[in-house]
Amino acid sequence: MPRNILALDFYGSTITAALAAVDDDTRTLRIRHVLRRTCRSFSGAFVRDMAGAEEGLNKVFAEMNEYINADPSVVVGLRGNFLSFKSSSGFKSIDTRNRIIGDREIDEAIRNSVPINLSDTLEVVDILPQSYMIDGNTGILDPKGMAGFTLEIGTFLSYALVTHLNNLNNVLSACNCPEYALLPSSVALGETLLTEGEKRSGALLLDLGEESVSALLYNKGILLDGLELPYGLNRRAEAVADLLQNDVETAQEVLNGYEPGADEIMDEVIEDAESKMLQGINKEILQAFCLHLKYPAPNLILCGSGSTKQMVKTAKAIFNAKKARLGVVDHLISDCPADNPAYTGALSLIRHTLEREQNQLGVAQTKESGLFTGFLDKLGQLFEH
Incomplete structure (x- = not known):
């Protein structure tokens, strides 16, 4: 019987969600329903107002209720500048008699990659293994079952501020969702959308929203660094306002009602505004990634x-890339229109979660292991009201 996975992605002041049915026997994934709901009590995964955030999430759960016939697994995507990232490595001496590396040794090496002097203000939300080395020998794809004296694992760590994370946890708990996995949305996007060839030769992933930007940098197949910026297309509106000598609200109204190609002069204004926005993003990325880039x-x-085909050409020139393209989650079996770029994060969270589950890869933070006690009951109560 198929099982359900629900992904929640907090995109600026908008919650996006995707519900998928997974058939483990045939390894097929069917997207049952997707949604976008404005909730200004959130800014990314940062909670601005507890009561409003709970109300917004309950409305999302209520809309999903008619598509759920069993308790779902839930994965929550984190966005926002309360996230930080770091490349690290973990070491484990193999102390078993026959020196064979198993799950226990791999897990210990992964967990040993977390710095022991980590600040009390931070909490690890994800540990992504990236490379393995046995007795100094590199290029190992999977160390399980191999013999050796020492195991070293290269990892990519994602942290979040404890206070911000606790607020999100409290909202989810209040919505009767006690069990869920936490993952940075940007990591799920990078691991899902990029090809192995792009990762090896070097790639910059840029996830552009209305109020936020996430960036990831890859080289030689390794995820090197990540960045969360607290602005996005809102900077384009500011640039349009400056060019038209209007206020930002008027410029945003013009952008909301504009169709590309309808007015040649406005096309040029918007292209100039997007160029200015992307130049600002590039400046932040060059500063943040200076050690790697x-x-x-x-x-x-x-x-x-916020990403469009029209923007790709401009971005390619500004970031001085040899190749540029839009990243989409393809090869989907879907019962609903799921090709809107806004759903890419939620869909990537589902894909990435299943891949890690299948490969038994890494450690994502999980809250309250066990069943979703009362989850469907709470959804039923919402519809009664």
Whole structure:
């Protein structure tokens, strides 16, 4: 019998969600329903107002209720500048008699990659293994079952501020959702949308939303660094306002009602505004990734609700990339229109979660292991009201 997975992605002041049915026997994934709901009590995964955030999430759960026939697994995507990232490594001496590496040794090496002097203000939300080395020998794809004296694992760590994370946890708990996995949305996007060739040759992933930007940098097949910026297409509106000498609200109204190609002059204004916005993003990325980004990444992948085909050419020139493209989650079996770029994050969370589950890869933070006690009951109560 298929099982359900529900992904929640907090995109600025909008909650996006995707519900999928997974058949483990045939390894097929069917998207049952997707939704977008404005909730200004959230800014990314940062809670601005507890009561409003709970109300917004309950409405999302209520809409999903008619598509759920059993308790779902839930994966929550984190976005926002309360996230930080770091490449690390973990070491484990193999102390079993026959020196064979198993799950226990791999798990210990992964967990040993977390710094022991980690600040009390931070909490690890995800540990992504990336490389393995046995007795100094590199290039190992899977160490399980191999013999050796020492195991070293290269990892990519994602942290979140404890206070912000606790607020999100309290809202989810109040919505009768006690069990869920937490993952950075950007990591799910990078691991889902980029090809292995792009990761090896070097790639910059840019996820552009209305109020936020997420960036990931890959080189030689390794995820090197990540960045969360607290602005996005809202900077484009500011640039349009400056060019038209209007206020930002008027400029946003013009953008909301504008169709590309309808007015040649406005096309040029918007292109100039997008160029200014992307130049600002590029400046932040060059500063944040200065230790890793000695040369421009040859591949640029744009995704998110703010990314368009028209923007790819401009971004390619600004980021000095050899190739640029839009990143989409393809090969989907879907019962609903799920091709809107705004749903890419939620769909990537589902894909990435299943891949890690299948490969038994890494450690994502999980809250309250067990059943979703009362989840469907709460949804039923919502519809009664």
